[in-house]
Amino acid sequence: MKKLVPFLLAVSLAHAVAADPIRIAIGTQDTTTNTAAGGPVPRELQLLEKYLPHDGKYKDAVYDIQWKSFPSGPPLNNELLANKLDIGQMADFPAILGAVAFKAANNGVHTIYIASLSGGVEGAGNGLVVPIDSPVTSIAELKGKTVSVPFGSTAHAFLLRALQKAGLDPVKDVNLVSQAPDVGGSALKSGQIDAHADFVPFAELFPFRGFARKILDGQSTGLTTTHGIQVRSDFAEKYPELVVAYLKATLEADRLIRENPEELSEKIGKWTGIDPEVVYAFHGPQGIQARDYTLKPEFIKAIGEAQETLKLLKKVNDPIDVKAFVDDKFIRQAAKELGYDYDARLKDYSPVPLQGKDFVTGEAVGKGAGQIWVAGEPKVRLYKDVPATFAALNRLDKEGKKVRITFVHDQGTGLKLIADKVWYVRHGKDLAAFLEKSAAEQAAKDGSLLTFAEARKQVEDHNAR
């Protein structure tokens, strides 16, 4: 008590002297792993604090930084609209829904889409999974089955497109139900559904946790998906410098992840509850979805297409002008202040390249190399190809070392795959990995189609000879 009274006095005095604190309330999606550079990383490493201005207009400013995490975009939109958040991160679909809701509220404020966080130009990141013991290996086999997806999400659009591509009518041929990721996970375990489509990181997380198998990636649809950052127009008009400061913090987070993906994956895993191995699948080199801060024309187009899809689903009555909704001036300013070349990045579509030295031979390896994350090791090991990777797995087994995760890359699409739940085709000594069984079967015409266990066994037998 004796200590409390002076403390309270000091607090109230400090409050009286200082100007009203400026609120910067940021809505994040901690579990949506590809947005890590906008949420958990700058929050936990206090990067925003580092870039907030304390000069000129902000000489005496006191900042009240608030971070709130949401499982998906819609509740985040709700709080943006209620002015409980100033900045929020979400995918193309909820971004449009939020903008439409702001328009309907007609209170003189709107949202501005100011930067990207991550994107799959070809659609990587969304995926379709089935229960681990399901015999289903392709989307076409889902005819007459129950498939769940969070309705109104970027994964919903992917699923509709994928069904159409497979010649299935989303209304007549399958029973589509809406399930959030957490609910979908439980439903896969209990077999209440035959398949579940979802956004980052669930099509990787569920297989990694051992109860599901991925049968299709968004990449096969070519339907762009992206997550980005939005700000309320009233906040952006009043404090444009703070918006830029926040974006600089996200750019630094992006750089930190790029420079040390293993360490940051561990940390992001700890902060968000998503296994670090899965975080690494997205944020490591040649990740499933590329981190990207630029507003690529494909991303803007995806936002427009999201609106078209929602119109078709009769979920949007009063459309918004997407061109006016997206504004790159803040991210350009942030990039400039950090000395980044925004225009060069805008034209650059390559993910962080996978390069390094083969763990055994030391020769330089690149795109398509195998990766093994061994427990207790700070860096992921690289191996030049699939047989070398499997040989290493067999050795590690004998040494009694625990493998956290193994990645190979799809022969056709280059997509990063969790090695133990995909298909392999042998051509002589070489092994090629495939996510889709049908693609593997096609390639297997002059080779043989193998499962992970069979492929490993063959490598072992071959090396024993």
Place this chain on the structure above:
Amino acid sequence: MPGEIPSEEQALESSFIPPARASWRSLAAARRLGMRALALAAFLALWQVASESKFRLIVNFANVPAPAAVAKAAAAFVQSPKAASHILNSMRRVLVGFVLAAALAIPLGIGIGQSRLLADIVLTPLEILRPIPGVAWIPLAILMFPTSEQSMIFICLLGAFFPILLSTIHGVENLDNKLVYAAKSMGAGRRHIFCEVVFPGALPSIVTGLTIGMGICWFLVVTAEIVAGQYGIGYFTWESFTLQNYPDIVVGMLIIGVLGMGSSASVKYFGNLLMPWHRYLHQAR
């Protein structure tokens, strides 16, 4: 037969109401009805004004859809081909959950009320389960049942189960022992005592439990339909939230409210039909 005598008396009484008193009664009833309609209208008007003026003082109405917007959305909902599916699916889940809850809770409650041993065995675990909210049950509900329909019914069932159980126990425990002794002194056997004293004696309390349980079933329909959405008024409300469609959210809320009120009222009505003596006692007071 305790069930029959009062009903005759009651019939007697209603035939003896003097005409003047009857018309006074209906006048009073009409006045009360008018009062209620007026209150509802005033409530709607207040809401409209608050939304339009973007009232904000602690409670912020700026983004709350006005009744006019809600009425428009309601009209669109009623005309949509899915409206019937939404409402009927939810009604089925609630009804099945409710009936199952009653079928489990009433016998169990009577048993607990009559047997200290049974109470000692089952009451503690049930008391631990009782405060757990429906939404916390979602993951387990999905894992425990083979179909999502069953998971949803289970969540509705949970809502109705506990109020019915507790009211039944209460009804049995608070039974006037003199009635049981009186029946015993007249040579009634166990079965007779149960059928003609214990059960009818606990019935008013059971009906109260059923009425409350029905309300809570509807209370949980949104929670239940998070499990797997396609049709259902709870799902409709939840989807409207996902899609930031605020007037539709209010439409869903109001439909749940009206259906909940209606079904609670019918439970009460049918319950009262079951125990005419109770209605008689109630009116005489």
